[in-house]
Amino acid sequence: MMRDIEKVLITHEEIVQKSQEMGQQITGDFKMCTDQPLLVVGLLKGSVPFMSELLKSIDLMLEIDFMDVSSYHGGTQSTNDVRILRDLETSVTGRHVLIIEDIVDTGQTLKKVVGMLESRGAASVKVASLLDKPEGRKVVLDADYVGFTIPNEFVVGYGLDYNELYRNLPFIGILKADVYA
Ligand code: PRP
Secondary structure (H helix, E strand, O other): OHHHEEEEEEOHHHHHHHHHHHHHHHHHHHOOOOOOOEEEEEEEOOOHHHHHHHHOOOOOOEEEEEEEEEOOOOOOOOOOOOEEEEOOOOOOOOOEEEEEEEEEOOOHHHHHHHHHHHHOOOOEEEEEEEEEOHHHOOOOOOOOEEEEEOOOOOEEEOOEOEOOEOOOOOOEEEEOHHHHO
16 A cells, blocks of 8 residues: 555554544533533544544543445545435434544535534534645535644545545555556
């Protein structure tokens, strides 16, 4: 896999450190919401490595659930055709929800999911994303917790894929252009 990587943008150590800081911040922000356990929602598949790291540092009673939402459909460009491939098993009505994402690019995925969970009557919907690519934004949507702001490059690793590959890289790297040319 390393042969296909132009440059390591964010190291594993930096991700672990940032996840700990974010988890502590989330713990502080939600500790007063004691009426029901926090519902942490991972958006499959990209959020899985970051979600597992982040959860270790959230010191709260919580439940986890997953939604499978897809907007890239295999390429390097996000589309506005956001499809819900798997919905939550848990009702969000009256619940404080924290959505976990690997990256906010155009913002279209999160806009759709946040709107959907709010319309189902969630008490609050917040978003934690490992990466933010603000230059890609097409809709008004900002994550409440952001690990790293990155330039407008196609990145892989730590959950992010190209054609379903590279998700298992333990860092965030820029893919060589000739891999997807
Ligand atoms: C990616 C990523 C985010 C979304 C961000 O998911 O994991 O969910 O795109 O893009 P946006 O801000 O432009 O909507 P993808 O559809 O590739 O599914 P995956 O998580 O299974 O890779």
